[in-house]
Amino acid sequence: MNSLKLAPLLAVTLTLSSHGQDARFFRISGPVATTISALGADGTVTWTNALTNATFTVQTALSVLGPSNWVDYVQVPVTNPVTTLRLYDPNPPSGMALIPAGSFTIGDTLDGESDAIPTNVYVSAFYMDTNLVSSNQWDGVYSYATTHGYSFAHPGAGKAANHPVQTVDWYDCVKWSNARSAQAGLTPVYYTDAGFTQVFTYGDRGTTVYPNWAANGYRLPTEAEWEKASRGGLSTQRFPWGDTISESQANYFAKPDSYSYDLGPYGGYNTNFDVGGDPYTSPVGYFAANGYGLNDMTGNLSEWCWDWYAVPPYPAGSPYLGGTDPRGPIGPLSQRVLRGGRWDYYAVVARCAYRCSYGPYFAVNLWGFRCVRGF
Secondary structure, eight states: OOEEEEEEOOOEEEEEOOOOOOEEEEEEEEESOOEEEOOTTTTTEEEEOOOSSSSEEEEEEEEOOSSOOOOOEEEEEEEEEEEEEEEEOOOOOOTTTEEEOOEEOOOOOTTOOOOOOOOEEEEEEEEEEEOOBHHHHHHHHHHHHTTTTOSSSSBBBSSOOOOOOOOOOOOHHHHHHHHHHHHTTOOOEESSTTTSOOOOOOOOOOOOOOOOOOOOOOOOOOOHHHHHHTTTOSSSSSSSTOOOOOOOTTTTTTOOOOOOBOOOOBBOOTTTTTSSOOOOOTTOOOOOOTTTSSOOOOOOSSSEEEEEESSSSOTTOOOOEEESSOOOOSSSSEEEEEEOOOOTSSSGGGGGGEEEEEEOOOOTHHHHOEEEEOO
16 A cells, blocks of 8 residues: 655654555655644644744655655645645546645746746646547547537647647637536536526537536636746745756657757657657656656646636736736736647747737647646
């Protein structure tokens, strides 16, 4: 039986049962010592401290033997002497991972980024698909949807069943998320009226979409949720694993002669996948997961997010104004956010903080998506 282990800094190691997960260690670091007072079977941890109005850092490691390999897992603003946080879920929804509640720094200016001015954002816990939606997964829900009153502007495409679906526009992804919810017996998130009486099942360009954030169904991530999940707990790094990238870590178009942090080792398309004509996508889950267990948060396909795209001066609702669970500008604006880089372009766009956008009615073989869920 595998186990998750949690250790407060400079204290004894405690063990939490976690069936089906790799062994992992946690510790809590902060301006004062902490004492763990409760461990829940659902992955909830309660600790006490003598200091409030401070930020504590939960760190993680796969081993406590040999050289220190602790990395940040989540930043936790503490406002009470007793803090309760769900660090992990031993039984998450199939194909999903829990992203723990906490704060992080969204954006960076490492490479001259001008539309992602860093600020602190708090994001509540949510579940996210560990992989991009695959062509096979898309087809299964699509078949259900088209026999239950849904219509799509694009049928979706995939290089193979286990490759990500692409050539779907933002509206297609939103309707598909609703159909996935309905098929699973969950409450759909998206509607065509503010009273949440008409589920969004048809329509595309020009349709006003109203999200019911309290619904438990599948939806697109907000921009803040996406970047928090992408970083996997690390802060101020270009990529989910650090500051450099190579073709063994992600599917992107390498250009090491132009970017010092691009280690190639080859220039051009990823040599593992540049066969059979484009798109040169890679199978979902091909590369190592990040700290939250998510694959392909860098490269392969750019991913549609919920938010309207806006630049400084940021309008109300922008995650770059900080706050708790920002959901983007009210809109309507002209473009929706895309995140994550893609198979045909350079390492610069694969950075965690890089922002891309396009009209929500466009569909090309560079864009895909994954879903999130609340509780």
